Structure formats: C-alpha cells, structure tokens
Amino acid sequence: LSTASAPAQARAETPVEHHTQAEAIRVSDLHKSFGSLEVLKGVSLTAKQGDVVAIIGGSGSGKSTMLRCINFLETPNSGEIVIAGETVAMRPDGSPADRRQIERIRTRLAMVFQQFNLWTHRTLLENVIEVPVHVLKMPRSEAIHRAHELLARVGLGDKADAFPAFLSGGQQQRAAIARALAVDPNVMLFDEPTSALDPELVGEVLTVIRDLAAEGRTMLLVTHEMKFAREVANHVVYLFEGRIEEQGPPSEVFGNPKSERLKQFLSSVA
Numbered sequence: 001l002s003t004a005s006a007p008a009q010a011r012a013e014t015p016v017e018h019h020t021q022a023e024a025i026r027v028s029d030l031h032k033s034f035g036s037l038e039v040l041k042g043v044s045l046t047a048k049q050g051d052v053v054a055i056i057g058g059s060g061s062g063k064s065t066m067l068r069c070i071n072f073l074e075t076p077n078s079g080e081i082v083i084a085g086e087t088v089a090m091r092p093d094g095s096p097a098d099r100r101q102i103e104r105i106r107t108r109l110a111m112v113f114q115q116f117n118l119w120t121h122r123t124l125l126e127n128v129i130e131v132p133v134h135v136l137k138m139p140r141s142e143a144i145h146r147a148h149e150l151l152a153r154v155g156l157g158d159k160a161d162a163f164p165a166f167l168s169g170g171q172q173q174r175a176a177i178a179r180a181l182a183v184d185p186n187v188m189l190f191d192e193p194t195s196a197l198d199p200e201l202v203g204e205v206l207t208v209i210r211d212l213a214a215e216g217r218t219m220l221l222v223t224h225e226m227k228f229a230r231e232v233a234n235h236v237v238y239l240f241e242g243r244i245e246e247q248g249p250p251s252e253v254f255g256n257p258k259s260e261r262l263k264q265f266l267s268s269v270a
C-alpha cells in the first residue's frame with residue numbers, strides 16, 4: 001500500500017451477495033448513562049462482514065460512547081452486543097458477566113483512536129507486536145515478521161525502530177492502524193482517526209483506511225469527513241442526542257436526507 005497507488009474503487013453500495021454475508025457485529029437497544037446524563041437512548045445497528053458503516057453526528061451525540069461500549073471500554077447500562085456471532089454475556093446492570101469472554105472477544109476488535117494512543121516509550125515495531133505476543137501468544141519471531149509487513153503496508157517500512165515522538169501525526173496514526181491490524185480483527189473501530197491531524201496529513205491516513213475498506217475489512221468509522229464517508233461507506237448512521245435519527249446508504253443519507261436535523265447537520269459541516 002502506498003500513497004501513490006491508484007485510488008481504490010468505490011465499493012458498491014448494495015453488494016449482490018449481501019444477504020449471504022455473515023454478521024460481523026450486532027448492537028441492539030444499547031443504553032448508556034453517565035450519572036443522570038443519558039448518552040445512548042437505545043441504539044441498534046448491524047454490520048455484515050465487509051461492511052463499512054460510517055457514523056456521523058454532532059459533537060456530544062454519543063458516537064464515541066457507542067464505539068467504547070462496543071469495545072468494552074465503557075459498560076453499557078443495557079442492550080445486547082453480538083460480535084462474530086457471539087453474544088456478550090452481561091449482568092442485568094450491563095456489566096460483563098464473563099471476563100474471559102471479554103478478553104477473547106476484544107482480540108476480534110481493534111480500535112483506532114483520535115489521539116493515536118501509541119506506547120510512547122516503545123518503537124513502532126514494539127507497538128505492533130505487543131498484543132500479538134503478549135495477548136495472542138504468537139511466537140515473537142512470527143509477530144516481528146508480520147509487524148514488518150504491516151508497517152510496510154502503511155508506508156512505514158523504514159520506521160520500525162523509530163519512536164512515536166519522532167514521527168508526524170499522520171505517521172503515528174498509520175502506525176496505530178498497523179498495530180490494530182496485527183490482531184487480524186473481525187471488526188475495526190475508528191473514532192475520528194483524522195481529526196487530530198494537520199490538514200496536510202489527513203490524506204495519507206484516509207488512503208490507508210480507503211484501501212482497507214476496498215479489501216473488505218469490516219469497519220465502524222466515526223468521522224467528520226463527509227466526503228470520505230460518502231465514498232467508502234456502504235451504510236451511514238446519523239446519531240442525534242443518543243438516538244439514530246436516520247440511516248441508510250450514503251446516496252440517500254447524503255443525497256436525499258429526510259430528517260430536518262440531518263439536513264441541518266449536513267449544511268453545518270459542508
């Protein structure tokens with residue numbers, strides 16, 4: 001993968017084989033409050049294998065909280081989460097009933113954060129091999145071999161021994177994507193992966209994400225890059241104050257929005 005490669009083909013919005021694709025993730029009636037603040041008020045969504053679901057919405061609408069609940073970084077109050085066919089066992093209060101199940105399912109998910117969250121005292125190579133070696137118990141030599149391949153894929157083949165602080169934000173985010181890929185996740189969760197970047201560095205990160213989408217990686221992508229969402233996603237979800245206000249294929253959500261709130265939102269970010 002290089003930034004010089006031709007742009008990936010835009011994906012068909014409704015693949016013919018869609019109905020036969022396995023379900024990668026299903027969230028049903030997710031609720032989450034922080035104290036008296038109800039942030040998620042019953043969110044449901046499904047992504048099949050290979051789907052790219054863009055999640056858009058104003059600041060504070062609950063986008064990050066939704067991804068964090070899916071990745072067990074937050075405990076939902078209620079709702080159901082099914083990942084690769086496995087239902088997350090929850091206690092009545094929404095907390096995980098089975099720690100070992102969470103550890104196992106976590107390795108099927110990989111999250112890429114706005115602020116990269118690389119380990120600053122480790123080289124890029126060490127960042128990428130950490131979870132494969134220590135959590136997945138992959139032999140170190142194999143993890144190193146794969147890490148070099150992944151770093152090369154995101155255009156950082158010559159930076160394996162560099163520390164994050166010596167890299168640009170765009171390079172750090174591409175390294176974070178290589179680290180996420182190292183567990184070969186079923187679903188990748190991106191939370192505004194380009195919003196901390198200087199404008200001139202956004203493109204190189206979007207190129208990497210575009211290529212992952214084109215090769216059929218399943219992803220939930222929170223983004224404020226509407227043009228990009230329209231291009232790579234096959235489904236778009238608009239969140240408003242903790243509820244899905246409107247969703248559909250990008251041509252509909254962006255080209256023919258129904259909800260007044262969505263219309264307003266789209267004109268505010270245009």
Ligand code: ADP
Pocket residue numbers: 034037039057058059060061062063064065066
């Ligand atoms: P978005 O990502 O759409 O901007 P968030 O999910 O980050 O929105 O936040 C939704 C709301 O939840 C905001 O009002 C935010 O202040 C609040 N919130 C998020 N995380 C916490 C937390 N850990 N404790 C208290 N309030 C939180």
Ligand code: MG
Pocket residue numbers: 063064065192
């Ligand atoms: Mg957020």
